[in-house]
Amino acid sequence: MSGRITILCDNTVGPVSGTMGEHGFAALVERGDEALLFDTGQGGTLLHNAQRMHRDLHRVERVVLSHGHYDHTGGLWPLVRSCGPKEVLAHPGVFARRYVGRDTGERVSVGIPYDEEFLRGQRVRFSLSDQCREIGPGLLLTGEVPRVNPFEAGDAGLSCDEAGCHPDPIRDDQSLIIRTERGLVLLLGCCHAGVVNTIDWAREATGITDIHAVIGGTHLGFCSPRQLDETVAALRRLDVRKILGSHCTGFSAAARLAHEFPGRFHPAYVGYTLEI
Secondary structure, three states: OOEEEEEEEOOOEOOOOOOOOOOOOEEEEEEOOEEEEEOOOOOOOHHHHHHHOOOOHHHOOEEEOOOOEHHHHOOHHHHHHHHOOOEEEEOHHHHOOOEEEOOOOOEEEOEOOOOHHHHHHOOOEEEEOOOOEEEEOOEEEOOOOOOOOOOOOOOOOEEOOOOOOOEOOOOOOOOEEEEEOOEEEEEEOOOOOOHHHHHHHHHHHHOOOOEEEEEEEOOHHHOOHHHHHHHHHHHHHOOOOEEEEEHHHOHHHHHHHHHHOOOOEEEOOEOOEEEO
């Protein structure tokens, strides 16, 4: 089944006139008659950008949340308020408390900005699972991704508590797997579980080894040089054909990927569309 992925929210914007950027991520997946929203950004640009790109979010019946950070979940309430009730597919840990440290030493909350009771009161229906599950023809959610590669240590600046004593592994991180005739397409939110861990898990879960494209946030902009080096080596070994970085990939990591994978890497900014 053919379709397309369109980036609606990202830190940067492309040539579509009037679109806006924000620190966040959201992508619209359209296949056949279905429109599925993957993440919602912070909430300041989702509806505006969709309108500028002539994407009708009233068609969206289901929303996938990749994890419970504000820059991926903040647009959920504006979406529901404007476009009606939605079913939300997420990990049970999506409402966990989480914090990040600033250069000043202050720690600020970066979790989902709404509580579960409020959203349920707005007729949001939740489907929560930590398991890999099929959610439509050729569509799977990874569920909780096994952390098997020791070099994918993640972001040490995130914590589960305001004091910063307990690192947050972001166990609720999940990605979308799309089966296509050219191989798997992986749509990532921030990929806190690690890009290579996620690819390995997608291949194991589907039995398909070919990776046509990886698109979305890779969080390589917040990880160690060793993790970036090992990730580059793994992407080359796995022969990933398209690497489309967004959001938390970061400028330095994006420049490295562009250098290492000429013709294969492209920034996936607001307005970018991948045909699948």
